[in-house]
Amino acid sequence: MAAITGEEYKRRINALHTDIWVSGEKVDGRISEHPAFKGVMNSQAELYDLQHSNDFMTFECELTKTKIGTSFLIPKCKEELILRRKMIQSWARHTGGLMGRSPDYMNTVLAAFAASTEILKGKPNCFPDRLEKFYYDAREKDLSFTHTFVNPQNNRAKYSFFKEDVTNARIVKRIEEGIVIKGAKLLATQGGITDEIIVFSAPGVTDNEFAYAFSIPSDTPGLKFICREPFSKESSHYNAPLSSRFEELDAVVVFNDVLVPWERVFFYDNIRVANEFYAKSKFIPFTLHQIVSRQVVKAELVLGIAQLIVDTINIGEYQHVQGKVTEIIKGLESLKALLIISEQEAVIDDKGICIPSRAPLYIAVHTFQEIYPRFMEILQLLGASGIVTIPTEKDFNSSIKEDLNHYLQAGDKKGEEKVRLFRLAWDLCLSSFGGRQTLYERFFFGDPIRVSQSIYNAYDKSTSIQQAEQFIKAES
Ligand SMILES: Cc1cc2nc3c(=O)[nH]c(=O)nc-3n(C[C@H](O)[C@H](O)[C@H](O)COP(=O)(O)OP(=O)(O)OC[C@H]3O[C@@H](n4cnc5c(N)ncnc54)[C@H](O)[C@@H]3O)c2cc1C
Incomplete structure (x- = not known):
């Protein structure tokens, strides 16, 4: 079947009987019609439709000859890496980069895992063949995914393992049919509106019971998604142009004796592999390449909004205004440069996989953690009271419409347009x-403090050290 359409995506999710809760109520009936999910599921469906709009959105499977979404592609050369970026940015342009969990995110993660099965080969309780098979099945069916990795936030002390844990999802049984999971995971964005959930420790x-990796359908018995309240209650695109379309709910994930069949277990009871998998696999470079590709598009959107504000209320002559917009331009151009360097410095490994350079991507994502909040501050500083003098669509359709159009006009824009x-x-x-x-943007790829620590630890500083050492060598 391969690359699906938006209709197929919605049909599949509606057909699941996922246990999903919003504002104290269990969601009943067609999820795609529920006010909390309708906007984002429509946007996601539009993305799936876009897969059929251009040749570079899909590639031909070497085995089945079907058209597969390019975000599942494991690149073998720089051209394929660039093709991936093109596809990712094409989807991102449709959402302004505001859907962190557009399907390409998890498709990339799964492709990266499948490209890293050598880490599992020959290790106790590890099943590289199952992971590979799952990847090929998933891309053939164009499955959608959410994921949950992090544990609940009940105790983040350094020595928290000295205290008995009472919340984290753990293996409570190993039986003939599979492993049984009980407990919770911190959260899954888009939890409940995807075909599957990928769960990694x-x-x-520090303990076997917390060392696992698997994927299960969202409607697996015992699995529950408890969503936060929706932040957008608006369906009007005028009133809420972004949140009415792109509000991805975050859900706490509860496992109530969930049976994970063996064919879906990628590893279990292997502490070493559980701890090494993220760092040693291709997860970080590939996922970061997807992330930064999206963030470039988001930065472009922020710049566009900032400049439209400047032009609309005519503040472009002030130096501090120019300086603030330039800050956004600096951020955008830095991200673009880092992304392109990561592709130029990509290397082909011994399996023939083309891996983007990790350091520039890590720097880019960490930079975005810092500059995105500043971007938002700049929009507030430029827009000032204009950001709160925003009557609704209803006001513009009422008898006060003329007043609003007149008194809220700016430049050549009527009030309604401004x-x-x-x-x-x-x-x-x-x-x-x-x-x-x-x-x-601050947290989804990890706490910025620890991202910075990872960069410090992983960065190859040897050339710099040699440079410095030449000036402190004893004179001969
Ligand atoms: C909107 C959003 C969506 C997300 N979506 C997903 C998802 O779909 N799937 C998923 O698996 N995860 C998701 N995450 C989780 C994300 O990975 C975590 O937020 C991130 O890893 C930080 O963990 P935490 O939130 O538990 O913060 P904590 O680790 O609890 O940090 C809280 C504070 O304590 C400090 N701190 C804690 N421990 C240390 C330490 N060891 N050293 C130094 N400082 C420390 C931090 O610096 C921070 O200031 C999402 C997060 C957000 C905010």
């Missing part, structure tokens, strides 16, 4: 949806 595993722009800025930098976007 978080790094820092407010349309400022509602866009509001939805990105001030609404609760916008606040969650900022939190997302």
Whole structure:
């Protein structure tokens, strides 16, 4: 079957009987019609449709000859890596980069895992063949995924393992049919609106019961998604141009004696593999390449909104305004440069897989963790009160419409048009949806403090040290 359409995506998710909760109520009926999910599921469906719009969105499977989504591609050369970027950015342009979990994110993660099965080969309780088979099945069916890796936030002390854990999802039984999981995971964005959930233990595993990796259908018995309240209650694109379309709910994931069949277990009871898999696999370079490709598009959107504000209220002559927009340009151009360097410095490994250079991508994602909140601050500083003087569509359709059009005009824009722009800025930098976007960019790939630590630890400093050492060598 391969690359699906939006209709197929919705049909499949609606046909599942996923246990998913929103605001104290279990979701009943067609999930794609539920107000909390309708907007984002429509946007996701549009992405699937876009797969059929251009040749580079898919590639031909060497075995089945079917068309597979390019985000599943394991690149063998730089051209294929660049093809992946093109596809990822094409989807990102459709969402302004605001859907962190557009399907290419997890498709990339799964492809990276499947490209790293050598780490599992010959190790106790590890099943590289199952992971590879699962990857090929998933791309053939164009399955959608959410994931959950991190443990609940109940105790983050350094020596928390001295205290008995009472929340983290753990293996409670190993039986003939598979492993049984009980407990919870921190969260899964888009939890409940994908075909499957991929579950990996978080790094820092000290006990066999927390060392596992598997994927199961979202409607597996005993699996529950408990969503946060939706931040957008608006379906009007005028009122909430971004949140009405791209609000991805975050869900706590609860496992109530969930049976994971053996064919879906990629490893278990192997502490070493559980701790090494992220760092040693191709997860980081490939996932970061997808992330930074999306973030470039998001930075472009922020720049566009900032410049439209500047032009609309005519503030471009002020030096500090120019300086603030230039900050966004600097961020955008730095991300683009780092992304391209990562592709130029890509290497082909002994399996013939083309791996983007990790360091520039790590720097890019860490930079974005820092500059994105500043970008949002800049939008607030430029838009000022315009970001709160934003009457709704209903106001513009009422008898006060003429007043609004007149008194809220700016430049050549009538009030209704000016407010349309400022509602866009509001939805990105001030609404609760916008606040969650900022939190997302800060944290979704890990706490910025520890990302910085990882960069410090992994960065090859030898050439720099040699350079410095030549000036402290004893004179001969
Ligand atoms: C919007 C959003 C969506 C997300 N979506 C997903 C998802 O779909 N799937 C998924 O698996 N995860 C997801 N995450 C989780 C994300 O990976 C974590 O937020 C991130 O790894 C940080 O972990 P934490 O939130 O538990 O913060 P914590 O680790 O609890 O950190 C809280 C604070 O304590 C400090 N701290 C804690 N431990 C240490 C330490 N050892 N050293 C120094 N400082 C420390 C941190 O610096 C921070 O200031 C999402 C997060 C967000 C915010």
